[in-house]
Amino acid sequence: MSLSKILGIKKENEITYKLLNEFISNFNKNNLIHIYGGEESGKTTFALKLTELNPDKVFIYIDTYYSVTNINNENVILLRNNNINVIYDFLNKIDKNMCDCVILDAYSNLLNEEDKWNDKTYITMEDNLKKIYSLCVKKNCTLILLNTLNGKNKPFNKNNYLIANTYAEFLLSEYNHINNSILITPIKAINTKSKRIYF
Structure with a gap:
C-alpha cells in the first residue's frame, strides 16, 4: 500500500462526486463515465442533481436536445447545441483546470451540421x-456521457473506443417522479450491486 493511501492523501487529479460516491470513491479527473438508460429513466434529472449536490465543482452542461431551459446553479455553464464544431470550439476556449466536469447530454444526438442518418453516422459519432x-x-x-438505448x-x-475509455458505466432505470428516486445499476464500477438513490 502506498504512503499516500495510508495517510489518506488524495492525488491532485482525484475527485469525488456526491451521488456517484456510492459506486466510485475516487477517480482520476480525466476519466470518462458512461451513464445510459431509456426514455424517462432520469438521466437528465440525475445529471442536474449531480451539479446541484457539488457546488464546489465547476460543470459545463452540454444539452444536445435543447431540453434544459435554465440551470439555477452558479457552478454550471449551460451550452445548448448538438453541433460538434460548436461544442469543440467552446471547450477548446476554456482554460485548463477551469472546469471539473463536462456533462454531455446526450451522446446519441451529437452530430455534425451536415450529418444524415446512414451507416457512416456511427463512425462519425465515434470520431x-x-x-x-x-x-x-x-x-x-x-x-x-449521457446516452440513450x-x-x-x-x-x-x-x-470500441467508448468501451476502451470508459472508467465507469451505469444503467439508470425505474425513475420514480413521486419520491425522486432512480435505480442505478453499475455495469462497470467497483460496486456491482444495484442501488436506489433518493434525492
Missing part, C-alpha cells in the same frame, strides 16, 4: 466522441 474526450483530458476534466435495449453506439 466526435474522440474529439470531445481528448479535449476533456487536455483540459483536465471528467467527461460524463437503441432498438435492442443496449447503449446507443457503444463502440
